[in-house]
Amino acid sequence: MARHLAALKFALLRGGLRRGGRGSVIALVITLIGAVFGGGALALSLLSMRTILPSTACDIAAVVFALLAAGWAFGPVLALASDSTIDIDRLALFPLTARQLMPGLLLSAVIGVGGVFSIIVLLGAFLGMSATGPSAVVALVAVVLELVLCLSLSRWVSTSLSVAASKRRWRDVALFAGPVLALAINLGVQAANRAVFVNDRANHQLRTHSRPLAIARHVVRWLPTGWSTVAVHAARTGNYALAFLGLFATATFALGLTALWWRAIQRATTTTVSPGAPHRGGRSALIPRFVGWLPHNALGAIAAKELRYTWREPRRRAALLGLLFAGVLPLLVFRSLAASNPRTCFIAVWPALNIGMNANAFGFDGDRLWVDVAAGVSVADELRARTLARVIGAVPVVLVLVAALAALARSAAGVVPALGAVAAAVGMGFAFAAILSVRTPFPMADAARGNAFGGAGTGQNASAGFAALGAVVVSGLVVAPLILVSTKLPLTSPLQTVLAAIGVGIGVVAWRIGLAVATSRDRADGAELLARLTRA
Amino acid sequence: MEAVALRGLTKSYGDKRAVNGLDLDVPVGSFFGLVGPNGAGKSTTLRMATGLLRPDAGTATVCGLDVWADPIAAKAQVGVLTEDLRLFDRLSAEELLSYNGLLRSMPRDVIKQRSGELLEVLGLDDDRGTFVIDFSQGMRKKIALACALLHAPKVLFLDEPFESVDPISSRTIRTVLEQYTEAGGTVVFSSHVMETVERLCDHIGIIHAGRLVAEGATAKLLKGQRLEDVFFRVVGASPDDDASLSWLGTSPR
Numbered sequence: 001m002a003r004h005l006a007a008l009k010f011a012l013l014r015g016g017l018r019r020g021g022r023g024s025v026i027a028l029v030i031t032l033i034g035a036v037f038g039g040g041a042l043a044l045s046l047l048s049m050r051t052i053l054p055s056t057a058c059d060i061a062a063v064v065f066a067l068l069a070a071g072w073a074f075g076p077v078l079a080l081a082s083d084s085t086i087d088i089d090r091l092a093l094f095p096l097t098a099r100q101l102m103p104g105l106l107l108s109a110v111i112g113v114g115g116v117f118s119i120i121v122l123l124g125a126f127l128g129m130s131a132t133g134p135s136a137v138v139a140l141v142a143v144v145l146e147l148v149l150c151l152s153l154s155r156w157v158s159t160s161l162s163v164a165a166s167k168r169r170w171r172d173v174a175l176f177a178g179p180v181l182a183l184a185i186n187l188g189v190q191a192a193n194r195a196v197f198v199n200d201r202a203n204h205q206l207r208t209h210s211r212p213l214a215i216a217r218h219v220v221r222w223l224p225t226g227w228s229t230v231a232v233h234a235a236r237t238g239n240y241a242l243a244f245l246g247l248f249a250t251a252t253f254a255l256g257l258t259a260l261w262w263r264a265i266q267r268a269t270t271t272t273v274s275p276g277a278p279h280r281g282g283r284s285a286l287i288p289r290f291v292g293w294l295p296h297n298a299l300g301a302i303a304a305k306e307l308r309y310t311w312r313e314p315r316r317r318a319a320l321l322g323l324l325f326a327g328v329l330p331l332l333v334f335r336s337l338a339a340s341n342p343r344t345c346f347i348a349v350w351p352a353l354n355i356g357m358n359a360n361a362f363g364f365d366g367d368r369l370w371v372d373v374a375a376g377v378s379v380a381d382e383l384r385a386r387t388l389a390r391v392i393g394a395v396p397v398v399l400v401l402v403a404a405l406a407a408l409a410r411s412a413a414g415v416v417p418a419l420g421a422v423a424a425a426v427g428m429g430f431a432f433a434a435i436l437s438v439r440t441p442f443p444m445a446d447a448a449r450g451n452a453f454g455g456a457g458t459g460q461n462a463s464a465g466f467a468a469l470g471a472v473v474v475s476g477l478v479v480a481p482l483i484l485v486s487t488k489l490p491l492t493s494p495l496q497t498v499l500a501a502i503g504v505g506i507g508v509v510a511w512r513i514g515l516a517v518a519t520s521r522d523r524a525d526g527a528e529l530l531a532r533l534t535r536a
Numbered sequence: 537m538e539a540v541a542l543r544g545l546t547k548s549y550g551d552k553r554a555v556n557g558l559d560l561d562v563p564v565g566s567f568f569g570l571v572g573p574n575g576a577g578k579s580t581t582l583r584m585a586t587g588l589l590r591p592d593a594g595t596a597t598v599c600g601l602d603v604w605a606d607p608i609a610a611k612a613q614v615g616v617l618t619e620d621l622r623l624f625d626r627l628s629a630e631e632l633l634s635y636n637g638l639l640r641s642m643p644r645d646v647i648k649q650r651s652g653e654l655l656e657v658l659g660l661d662d663d664r665g666t667f668v669i670d671f672s673q674g675m676r677k678k679i680a681l682a683c684a685l686l687h688a689p690k691v692l693f694l695d696e697p698f699e700s701v702d703p704i705s706s707r708t709i710r711t712v713l714e715q716y717t718e719a720g721g722t723v724v725f726s727s728h729v730m731e732t733v734e735r736l737c738d739h740i741g742i743i744h745a746g747r748l749v750a751e752g753a754t755a756k757l758l759k760g761q762r763l764e765d766v767f768f769r770v771v772g773a774s775p776d777d778d779a780s781l782s783w784l785g786t787s788p789r
Contacts, residue, residue, distance in 0.1 A: 286627070286634040301638035305624060312626040312667075368622045370588050371683075375639035376611035525607045527590040 001096070005104030009111045027463030028113070035117035043124025058233040061125045062226035065146050068118060069225045072154035075114065098262045106258075109151045122147055129232045138235035138243050142228035145250045149225065152257035159264040224253040291392055298377045302385030303392070310393050313364060315444070323394050326351040342411040342491060345418035346483050348401045352422040353475050355394045356429015359436040359468040361386045366443030367534045373526040380519045382526065383434045387511070390430070398422055413491035420503025421486070424479045427507020431514020432471030438518040440464065441532050478506065537600050539564040539691050539722035540585060544594035547580050554580045556746035557594070562691075562724055562739065567717050569737035570726040571763070573771060577746040578726040579619055579695050585724070586616045586693050599690050612640065615684030619695035619726075621676045625668035629660055629679050632668055636683040647686070654682040658708060674705030681709060685716070692716065694725035698732050710736065734763040744771040 017025050046064065049057035109115070122143040129139045220226050231246025287294050287304040294300035310316050361383070362369060372382060402422065406415050440463065486499050522528035540562035547555045555577040562568045572578050583589035585596045587603045587610065596603040601610035627635060630651060637647035655661045658678040663671070668679055677697060684692055692713070698706050713723055713736070727733050733740060734754070740763065741751040750757060750770045758766055 286631040286638065296638055296644055297641045298639045301635050305627065305635055308631070309624075309626055365624075366622070367620075368624055370616075370618060370622065371624060371636070372639060373588055374586060374611060374614070374616045375636065376587075376608045377639055523590075525587060525604075527588065530588060531590070 001100045002104035002107050005101075005108045006111060009108035013111070027466055030466060031113050032116060035113045036120065039117040039120030039124075042121050043127075046121070046124035046128035049128035055233055057129055058229040059221055061129050061232070062221035062223075062229040064121065064125060065225040065229065066220050066223055068121060068146070069150050069153055072114065072118070072150040073157045075154070101265075102258060102262060105155065106148065106151050109155055110147070118147060118150060129229065134240065135232060135235040135243075138247065139232045141247055142232050142250065145228055145247065145254055146225065149250065149254040149257065152254055152261055156257050156261040156264060159261060159268055224250065227253070294388075298372075298375070298381055299385045299388065302372065302377070302382060303389040306386055306389035307393055309364065310389070316364060320393065323351065323355060323397055326354055342406065342409040342414035343417075343487060344409060345402050345405045345414035346421060346486075347405060348398050348418055349421045349425045349476075349479060349483065351401060352398045352425040353429055353472050353479075355390065355398060356426045356431075356433055356475075357468050357472055358386075358390060358433045359464050359471070360441055360444070361433060361437035362441045362529065362533055363444040365533070367530065369526065369530050369533055373530050377526065378519075378524040379438060379522065379526050379529055380515060380524065382529075383438070383515055383518060386437075387430050387434070391426075395426060398426070411491075416500045417483075417486040417491070417496045420500025421479050421482050422503075423500075423508075424482060424503040424506040424510070425475055427510040428475035428478055429471070430507075431510040431517075432468075432475065434511075434514040434518040436464065436467050436471065438522070438529055440467065441529065443533050478510075479503075482506070537564065538562060538597075539566070539599060540568075540724060541597045542581070542585060542594065543596075545581060545584050545591050545596060546593040547577075547584060547589065547591050553746055555584065555591070558743070558746065558748050560741060560748055560751065562722060564722055565717060565720050566722055566739045567713070567737045568722070568724045568739045568741065569733035570724065570741050570743060571728070571730065571733055571767060572726075572743035574728075576743045576771075578743050580746075581743065582693050582695050582724070582726060583618075586614055587611055588616070588618075612687070613690045615687070615689035615692045617677070617680045617684045617692070617694045617697055619699070621673075621680055623668055623676065623680060623683075625671075625676075628665050628667055629655060629671075629682075630664040632679060633682060633686055636686050640687045642687060650686055650688075651682075654685060657712060658682055673700045674702050677701050677709060678705060681712065685712070689721070691722045691724065694723065696727055697725055698727060698729055730763045730767060734758070742767060742770050 017028065042064070046061065049060055110119070125146075126139050126143045129142070221229055227246045228250040229246075231243045231250070234240070234242035234246060286308070287296070287300060288307060291304065291307065294303055310320055369382075399419075399422075402415055402418050405418075406412050442464070482499060482503050486496060489495050489499075538561045540560065542558055542560040545555050545558040545560075546553070554575075558577070558581055560581075570578050570581070580589065584591045584594075585598070585603065587596075587607050590604065598610050599613045601613060603610040603614075624632060624635065633651040633654070634647055637651070651664075652661075655664050658681065660675060660678055660682070663675065668676065671679060677700075681694075681697065684694070694713075697709055697713075701709065717723055738754055739752065740754050740757050742749050750766070
């Protein structure tokens with residue numbers, strides 16, 4: 001059975017690549033190369049642990065294992081449409097027991113970029129931690145158990161979130177809560193890092209390495225992901241009882257996760273997603289009151305629908321939270337710097353670059369776009385409306401960030417130049433987003449059923465990610481001269497206002513060029529765009 | 537003038553030709569049923585006739601307007617209900633109707649008045665504030681039909697409007713459609729349910745392998761026979777084509 005499921009996974013990957021086209025193949029190859037090189041570099045670093053104290057080596061391995069597990073648990077949740085594991089629903093009708101099914105599902109879960117990366121890293125950890133003799137055996141068992149633990153954890157989180165409850169509304173809550181939890185952890189890590197950095201600097205000590213390791217020693221190795229490293233260390237010091245206990249505990253934990261995963265699978269395959277108590281929004285107009293000024297036509301309708309979906313679709317709500325996170329993070333990281341320099345308002349350019357960059361603007365609609373196409377809405381109007389919704393929904397985040405940075409600096413002198421650069425960055429982002437959204441769209445999985453983190457085709461998410469990253473880099477290169485020139489001028493110079501106006505101009509012109517390029521290849525009626533979203 | 541005129545419509549997916557030079561005329565005010573086996577090209581034809589799928593060749597005109605040369609004007613005459621019912625279902629019923637009306641630049645008061653009437657007639661009045669995602673399949677069909685009717689189109693294209701619908705909803709939909717044709721509207725719908733097509737339609741077309749293989753006024757086409765018998769004769773299949781598979785029903789090993 002395991003062989004069949006592994007073969008099925010390969011067939012699904014091949015099928016996904018065929019659907020995704022050449023771009024997806026290239027993206028997958030690049031991602032794979034990245035995984036091999038990235039994993040290889042990390043593995044070599046871990047291999048070099050052989051030259052340091054065994055206890056320190058095991059502490060480093062514990063941190064790596066914890067990060068690896070966190071990546072497996074929250075990766076699919078944060079990177080939507082990236083989970084290409086076998087859809088359990090399709091296997092529901094086969095008379096298969098857990099014992100028959102689970103090894104195959106675990107094996108198929110490891111087939112992919114994440115699996116390649118993890119195996120390389122774990123191989124490095126194995127070679128780095130182990131000595132000769134019995135400790136090598138313990139280290140080998142430890143890394144195998146870590147892989148099983150990561151896979152079980154990942155599958156359990158994804159399956160549980162996808163079938164969090166048989167009620168649709170609980171499912172929505174779960175789909176929102178997952179990314180929120182991941183962001184909260186990320187924020188916590190950033191805050192901890194900053195605390196470490198500040199404390200070390202304050203003490204004038206070079207402890208940037210030693211302090212995290214101290215935290216690791218006391219906390220991370222006692223997490224379930226660190227128990228196996230405790231076992232390896234114990235084996236190296238001849239404490240085989242503790243080594244056995246560590247491995248046993250890790251195996252038990254991994255088995256427990258597998259059991260939880262199996263229960264989640266059973267729930268997924270034996271319960272249907274029902275609406276539960278229907279959501280009654282009351283008698284409401286489509287266009288929310290706070291944007292009552294929107295035109296009462298196709299442009300206003302689509303913008304209003306996008307705004308409503310931003311809050312009502314759990315994954316979009318989580319994405320909005322991600323944007324807020326991107327806005328808050330600079331405040332946290334550069335708080336002390338901002339207090340002394342009004343030019344730190346330019347930090348807002350980074351979230352501004354990301355706000356515009358919605359490289360798959362039609363992904364959540366998917367083939368629902370037929371409603372608009374049947375009504376004769378042009379692709380250009382679709383893009384205008386979605387951009388308008390983005391301006392209303394997300395740009396205030398950047399503006400608030402600029403204001404907050406200015407307040408920290410106790411000077412508004414940096415606001416005008418920063419706003420110019422922000423406008424240029426947002427406009428560039430919108431331009432690239434328009435082009436990518438029309439040329440390489442792909443539908444996101446339906447949040448209401450099945451694997452909500454699944455994608456349409458192998459590599460499509462990676463392909464879109466690379467394209468968006470490239471676009472952010474190009475946008476950054478365009479905006480950078482504005483910032484450079486501004487920093488050379490006194491903040492009180494009237495030329496700062498001229499520069500800001502140039503920034504706004506760049507943003508507007510870039511957006512118009514992006515719109516023209518996006519709509520230049522196809523006919524205006526949206527049939528080609530709909531075909532891409534339906535076929536993909 | 538015909539309500540719908542399709543000429544030489546052709547569409548291929550890779551090597552497979554889904555629709556192969558299809559010609560079809562639908563008279564104004566008719567209730568036209570399109571039947572055919574799975575994969576015959578019914579849905580593809582309807583999508584090409586409504587401006588959702590660009591044909592490889594051929595033309596589609598609605599009320600004399602070329603769907604692909606003059607899409608805005610042609611689409612204003614058309615209401616569509618697709619088979620898969622993919623709607624913006626995190627909007628409430630009322631919001632979805634408002635959305636459809638605004639897409640077509642209808643005045644707000646007209647949208648409000650027509651939405652109220654449609655929701656009442658279709659039995660959705662109590663659910664106007666409910667998200668469409670929480671609707672049953674029958675309710676989804678009805679709200680989709682309401683969206684298709686809101687702008688008072690001259691031609692309605694409905695893909696499998698009675699599939700997965702309970703008898704009560706089915707009857708409501710049927711009544712609304714009959715009212716619509718009595719008022720001069722034209723309905724083109726595809727279905728697998730022969731009895732429904734036979735009972736409702738005054739014109740029937742049979743599609744097989746991407747071609748229209750039989751078409752005409754219902755009485756003339758059927759000549760007193762059942763549609764099912766005519767269908768099997770025309771598409772060349774026999775209901776008794778199940779001679780093999782003798783192992784079915786035996787115990788699994």
